[in-house]
Structures are given as structure tokens and as C-alpha cells.
Amino acid sequence: MQEGKWSLDALYPSYESAEYQADLARFEAIFADFEALDITDSIENIKAAIKLLEEYTVLVRRLFAYSSLQLSTDTSDQVSLKAQAKLRKINAAGTAILTKVSQFIGATQIDPASDPDLADYDFYFQEAKQENQHRLSDEVEAVIARMNMSAGAAWSQLQSLLTSTVEHDFKGRSVNLSEIRNLAYDPDPEIRKAAYETELVMYDTIKEPVAFALNNIKSQVIDLADLRGYESPLAKTLEDSRMSQATLDALLEAIKESLPAFRKYFKHKGKLLGHDQGLPFYDLFAPMGSQENSKTYTPEEAKNYLVKHFSKFSPDLADMVETMYQAQAIDYFPRKGKRGGAFCSNLPFIDSSRIMLNFEGSLSDIVTFAHELGHAYHGVQIADLKPLNWSYTMPVAETASTFNEALIMESLLSEADDQEKISLLESQISDTAQIIVDIYSRFLFEDAVFRERQDQFLFSKDLEAIMLDAQKQSYGEGLDPDYLHPYMWVCKSHYYSTGLSYYNFPYAFGGLFSRGLYALYQAQPDGFVAKYKNMLKATTTQSVEDTAAIMGLDVTTPAFWTQALDQVAALIDQFIALTSK
Structure with a gap:
């Protein structure tokens, strides 16, 4: 691992690794299990569907995270581009059955509060009912998902490639x-x-x-x-x-x-x-x-700076920064082919996050670092939730990140x-x-x-x-x-x-x-x-x-x-x- 680059080994050691290949094979096979589900309305069938959706959620997020994170630091990585294209194709082929299962969840008359295994998903069921109101036929949803690979998704890749190269x-x-x-x-x-x-x-x-x-x-x-x-x-x-x-x-x-x-x-x-x-x-x-x-900071100096100030707010926030630094969870420096800006990717399935920066050592870069660590801290709070409860929405997504900025700036002032x-x-x-x-x-x-x-x-x-x-x-x-x-x-x-x-x-x-x-x-x-x-x-x-x-x-x-x-x-x-x- 080169200095200043993140390690993705906690996700997979490589595309050729037994771990990646096993998850890829399971990802390809899981849709047959979805097809075999009994979707007549009963508590047992609902629980079986939820269990399979949880497994699917972990698989799809882990597999896509690996290739997406690879591409964020090298947008022309042909191996990752091919891997992501394959994942999209597999996922698109499963859209029809996923739609049926989602419709089943959204249409159920079962009260999730009536079963301890489903009670945590009450809000999830409410949103599924609402989403059903906007869902198209199975055939149309499947066509949209497949066409998107050479439509919207492709246009998005073009913008990313052109601006990064x-x-x-x-x-x-x-x-x-x-x-x-x-x-x-x-x-x-x-x-x-x-x-x-x-x-x-x-x-x-x-x-x-x-x-x-x-x-x-x-x-x-x-x-x-x-x-x-x-x-x-x-x-x-x-x-x-x-x-x-x-x-x-x-x-x-x-x-x-x-x-x-x-x-x-x-x-x-x-x-x-x-x-x-x-x-x-x-x-x-x-x-x-x-x-x-105008002084420039090394990544370690930036980490120490943030740990010092975050510890005044909450020791667990400071500890998280230390842990991420030691785990090589941060990709610091700009380089050819790496996308611009900064982001944090929460990875609750490995109880961690990955942060990408274009760090040059300025105080502004440290504030950006603090911002992305806020996203990671948000991820810590949701890591122990059930997989179908991992997603928060855009407006609240920036809350912890900008709160972190306020913590740092107030201390400095x-x-x-x-x-x-x-x-x-x-x-x-x-x-x-x-x-x-x-x-x-x-x-x-x-x-x-x-x-x-x-x-x-x-x-x-x-x-x-x-x-x-x-x-x-x-x-x-x-x-x-x-x-x-x-x-x-x-x-x-x-x-x-x-x-x-x-x-x-x-x-x-x-x-x-x-x-x-x-x-x-x-x-x-x-x-x-x-x-x-x-x-x-x-x-x-x-x-x-x-x-x-x-x-x-x-x-x-x-x-x-x-x-x-x-x-x-x-x-x-x-x-x-x-x-x-």
C-alpha cells in the first residue's frame, strides 16, 4: 500500500480473491432464491422475503462499493470498469423479481409491529407502501433498469471520465x-x-x-x-x-x-x-x-489536529479518527485519474467507512477532512441497525459533517x-x-x-x-x-x-x-x-x-x-x- 492511499482489503483483497468470487457467485445466484419465494401474504413469507433482502443489500452494497471506490481514485481502471459493468448487468437482470418482492412488501396487510423480527422495519414498510404508488409494471421496470446501463449511467461515466482526465x-x-x-x-x-x-x-x-x-x-x-x-x-x-x-x-x-x-x-x-x-x-x-x-500539514498532523479538537466534544469521535487513520481508510492526495472533490462512503457491513480527499495540507483541507469525518461518524451511529435501515436521506446526510466543521472552527476562533x-x-x-x-x-x-x-x-x-x-x-x-x-x-x-x-x-x-x-x-x-x-x-x-x-x-x-x-x-x-x- 502506497503512503496516503487507502486500503480496500477489508472489502476484498482483489477481484481474483476467493472472497470476491464467492460474493459475486452468490450475487448471481440470489435472484433464483427471490424467484422461489412464496409471495402470498403471510407473516412467514414476509419474514423470508425480508431475510433475503437483507442478504441482497449487503451483497450489492459491498460488491459495488469495491469497484466504485477503485474507480474514484482511478477513473480509467479498466478492470474496475468491467467489474462494475458486470455487476450492473446482473443487477438489471434481477430487477423484475426485485420489483415483485418490493410490491409484495408494499402491499402486505401484515402489521410489522406484530412480530419482533419485523418491528424494527415499521418505517421501511411504510415507505414501501408509498413507493408502490409510483411503481411501473414489472416489465417496464426491468426494461428501464437494463436501458439505464447504456443511457443515464453511461452519460454519468462520460462526465466523470472527461473531468478527471x-x-x-x-x-x-x-x-x-x-x-x-x-x-x-x-x-x-x-x-x-x-x-x-x-x-x-x-x-x-x-x-x-x-x-x-x-x-x-x-x-x-x-x-x-x-x-x-x-x-x-x-x-x-x-x-x-x-x-x-x-x-x-x-x-x-x-x-x-x-x-x-x-x-x-x-x-x-x-x-x-x-x-x-x-x-x-x-x-x-x-x-x-x-x-x-498558509502552513501546510501532513496527513498525520491533520489527524492529530482533529483528534485534539474532537475529543473535547466526544471521545468516541476522536477515537474513530484514530481508528480510521490506522486502518488506512483515507485516500489523501490528488493524482492523475483521481476524481475531484472529497467524499465519505459508509460501509456498515464492515463497520467502517472510506474517505477520499484531494489533500494538499491547507487549513481548508483540514476543514474538508473534518466534514467527511462527520459523515463517517454518522455511519458509526447506524452501523448496528438492520441492513434495510442503513439509508438516510440527502438533507440529513450533511448534518454531522457540517456540525464537525462548526466544532473545528469554533475551537480555532x-x-x-x-x-x-x-x-x-x-x-x-x-x-x-x-x-x-x-x-x-x-x-x-x-x-x-x-x-x-x-x-x-x-x-x-x-x-x-x-x-x-x-x-x-x-x-x-x-x-x-x-x-x-x-x-x-x-x-x-x-x-x-x-x-x-x-x-x-x-x-x-x-x-x-x-x-x-x-x-x-x-x-x-x-x-x-x-x-x-x-x-x-x-x-x-x-x-x-x-x-x-x-x-x-x-x-x-x-x-x-x-x-x-x-x-x-x-x-x-x-x-x-x-x-x-
Whole structure:
């Protein structure tokens, strides 16, 4: 194992290993067992179906995780591409029988609470009944699953391949997108601007095929939502998210009202950097204040840094970080073929997670590391649940991660002098602006793309115009109109999924929800951790609104969200005051 790379041996030693081959063989055979199930309604038949679904869930998640994680760090890995294609083909062939079994579960008249083996699945049965309302015939569902392999899934792979392999010369060396985007944090303004210009050139070379990918994915989503009786792709996303329209409306209303405070911050930062027309996009992440955070950290130093601060909140969070470090559960550094960004993959079937970073040692990278470790901590809370209760929805998915960010930033601010506070405050405000202002622009963009795609094909120039309009609505006069970013749709993998639309507002939900939780922790620390962990566990078996209610919070009215955003406005005022002296 090379330094800084994760180990996937806990999943499988290799594709050729006896473990992988045995699971693959069982995966191929399990659908015959599904076919043999008796699906007449009885408690015994329901329990048999649930037991087999549990085995299938572990198998499919483990097998797909292995190839998906391999591909995330090497998108051109031919062995993994072939392995994943084979898994998709096997799974697609079993769609018809899985649909029958799901329909059986959703149509049963058996009360799961009447049997101790099923009682934990009460919410699962409720969702199965709801899903039945949108299910198509067995034959149609099977065709959709098979066609998706050469439709939406293929277009998604194309976007991932193009954005991870595109290269360009930058100051005498070849760089990929991850490397060039990371230069947005460089302390040298000339490098930031040059990197931004290079990034735009790189997108220009791949924009049309990526535009085709986006068009065809969104078209497929629109068609399937309509066929299944959803009012819109957004309606489907809300139902899948276990979230009400009232909650989304309250969140968006509060965000829209908060935009003037963020624009004030952008304009002020722009003036500090010598810009009179607002902040140019290439300086959004320009470091400010003390150059303390220009120091670079090794992975071990970053781990020690996080352990120190997390231990003040809960020893088990700090212990988890140590365990993951020792288990080589983190892939740190950018390299050719590795996808951009960062993510955490929860693997409850091995009681662990894997985290991918593009770590270069900055303080911003440490905050990203903390964010992904929050996802892993969420995974710890659900690891002992039954397999069919492992899945939580998008809005609550970002709660633990952004709560971790708050823990780290609050500790840093409490130890800083004025100059350090300027840097830390700016970093925190900048990160928050991304999950509020930029996420709002992404929501507006995706919403507009769904509307426009119903009537016409959107070439790159059309998508660029929609993105620029969304940025103007969101950032307003805070950004320099001559230096926006028309290609932000090219690099964001969240747009390129047939099964996961609108993966933008959950970041805003998670960021603000966690800020509200953190304020509650500061006000009432006694007993908070135990309740917080119970809340994280409940995210897999309750609605967003009911999950928030565990902490005594009402997310269906703008008041909660406004209160959280007011805290950010106070930080902006503090930053402006410190930098105006």
C-alpha cells in the first residue's frame, strides 16, 4: 500500500480473491432464491422475503462499493470498469423479481409491529407502501433498469471520465482539474487568476460532450418522473428525501432574505483585495488576514489536529479518527485519474467507512477532512441497525459533517488573536457562503435546466447562460459581473445522476441545521451528545421533520432557518469590523 492511499482489503483483497468470487457467485445466484419465494401474504413469507433482502443489500452494497471506490481514485481502471459493468448487468437482470418482492412488501396487510423480527422495519414498510404508488409494471421496470446501463449511467461515466482526465499546461507543467481548482486557495493573486483562466480553457475543451451528458440525464429523469406519476423531479426528490415542500420553502425563503448580508461580505472582501466592481470569481477563496493558515500539514498532523479538537466534544469521535487513520481508510492526495472533490462512503457491513480527499495540507483541507469525518461518524451511529435501515436521506446526510466543521472552527476562533481571527472568520464565512449562496445558485440552475429541457436541447452556450443568470440572482452585486463562472455545471458530479436530482439544497439544510444544533449544544451541553447520536441514528427511520423534533426543533417555518442565518450575519459583521480598522 502506497503512503496516503487507502486500503480496500477489508472489502476484498482483489477481484481474483476467493472472497470476491464467492460474493459475486452468490450475487448471481440470489435472484433464483427471490424467484422461489412464496409471495402470498403471510407473516412467514414476509419474514423470508425480508431475510433475503437483507442478504441482497449487503451483497450489492459491498460488491459495488469495491469497484466504485477503485474507480474514484482511478477513473480509467479498466478492470474496475468491467467489474462494475458486470455487476450492473446482473443487477438489471434481477430487477423484475426485485420489483415483485418490493410490491409484495408494499402491499402486505401484515402489521410489522406484530412480530419482533419485523418491528424494527415499521418505517421501511411504510415507505414501501408509498413507493408502490409510483411503481411501473414489472416489465417496464426491468426494461428501464437494463436501458439505464447504456443511457443515464453511461452519460454519468462520460462526465466523470472527461473531468478527471482533462489536462492543460500551467506554468510549464501538465495539471488536471483537481490541481487547477485547488489553486483557487493560493495566496498569490496572479496564480489564482491564471488558474481560473486555465480552468475555463480546460472546460471549453470538454463542454459539448458534457452538455450532451447533462441533457440526456435530465431528460431521462423528467420522463421517468412523469411515467411514475410524480408532479416533477423536485417532487420526487422531496419524497425521496423524506422532506416536505413546506420545509424546503421555509429554507429557501430564509436563504433569499439572507443574501444581502452575504453580498455585503463579498463586496467588502473584493475591496480588501483591490476590486471595485465586486469580488471576481477567481478570488472567492483568496486567503485573508494572518498567513498562519498558509502552513501546510501532513496527513498525520491533520489527524492529530482533529483528534485534539474532537475529543473535547466526544471521545468516541476522536477515537474513530484514530481508528480510521490506522486502518488506512483515507485516500489523501490528488493524482492523475483521481476524481475531484472529497467524499465519505459508509460501509456498515464492515463497520467502517472510506474517505477520499484531494489533500494538499491547507487549513481548508483540514476543514474538508473534518466534514467527511462527520459523515463517517454518522455511519458509526447506524452501523448496528438492520441492513434495510442503513439509508438516510440527502438533507440529513450533511448534518454531522457540517456540525464537525462548526466544532473545528469554533475551537480555532476561541484561541486566535485578531489577525488570526480575520483569517479564520473569512474562511468560515467563505465556506458558509458556498453552502448557502453558491448552493442557492446551483438550485436555481438545476431547476431552470429541468424546466427548459422539457421543450428543448440545451447546448453549452444555453447552459452557460442559465448558470450565469443563476449566479447573478444568488450573488447579485457581490460578484464582479465580468468574472463569473459559466462552467460550474461541468465539474459538479451532483448534476449527473438519474437517481439523485437536486443534490444542492441538502447542503444548505445540513449546514444551517447543524449550526442550529451547535447553538443548542453551546446553550445546553449536558446530555447533548447522547441525544445528538440518537438523532443521527433516527435519520434512517424518520422524516426530516420528525428527526429535527427529537432535538426540539421545527424546520417547517422560516424562523428556525433565519435564526441560524443571523448567526452567520453576525460573523460577517465581525469580519468587516476587524478588517476595517
